[in-house]
Amino acid sequence: MKFEPGIGATQELSLRVSVATLVRVVFEHPDGGERMLALERKATLHETNVEVKSQPFGGAVRILDLDAIYDLIGDFDFDSTNSRAEQDFRLFIRPSAWPVLREFCIQHLSHVHDPVIETDPTRELTEEFADALKISLKPNQYIHTPVETVIEDHPAPTDNVYARGISTARVYRIFEASITDPSLIRTMLKNSEGMSDRDLCELAMDDFHHGGKGWANAMFALPLKQVTEHYSSLPVVERNATTVFGTKRLDETVAAVLEGITVSRYQRL
Secondary structure, X not given: OOOOOEEOOOOOOOEEEEEEEEEEEEEEXXXXXXXXXXXXXXXXXXXXXXXXXXXXXXXXXXXXXXXXXXXXXXOOEEOOHHHHHHOEOEEEEOHHHHHHHHHHHHHHOOOOOOOOEOOOOHHHHHHHHHXXXXXXXXXXXXXXXXXXXXXXXXXXXXXXXXXXXXXXXXXXXXXXXXXXXXXXXXXXXXXXXXXXXXXXXXXXXXXXXXXXXXXXXXXXXXXXXXXXXXXHHOOHHHHXXXXXXXXXXXXXXXXXXXXXXXXXXXXXX
């Protein structure tokens, strides 16, 4: 391998870029058939307080060929030791390289089996269902299809635990995953209804006290029509931020996976 990237921003490599999949996980409610949206509900310990927020399933895509990225944009660094270990597409690059890298991502994310970057949400979806439900998600339990690519051209601060507050440009590949297994749907609903935010906070604290990072995951299932109407009722500028639906805080990325919702920070392709 001719290029070995380092870790962290420098004066030259000052723009953070994140490329990720986001998955609109949907299913029909067994009582009445209402179309539901499932989100990943996360409790995260920040110093002395625990934050609970729900977001779409998904995460950083993996870079399969580091040399191809280097050949395209020259030097780059990963944003953390964790990203480097996983080869996650969370990088510091030269700001001048962003237009070329953005177009590269748009092109390659549309490929089914791309040789340079991961373009399938299966790995992240399986890992996050395991975290939330303690089960192994099987391919025959859902059907996933690509929807669109979303670009966030104007860098905005991230709340990623490894790079909190750093301005980041983003590319999201959006998928829809329809859950078809009735037993899995019942498990998802039971978890969503039976695990309170307070319970989740206690699990995060327990995780920290046992040497973990202070994280805990669960499901949050809500009617897709209602959450779409909620975002539609907000001024466009307010769709850029975390919002509250009922008693639950929703991450700003929820708007990215909803059909028909205009968000000023996103360009949909």
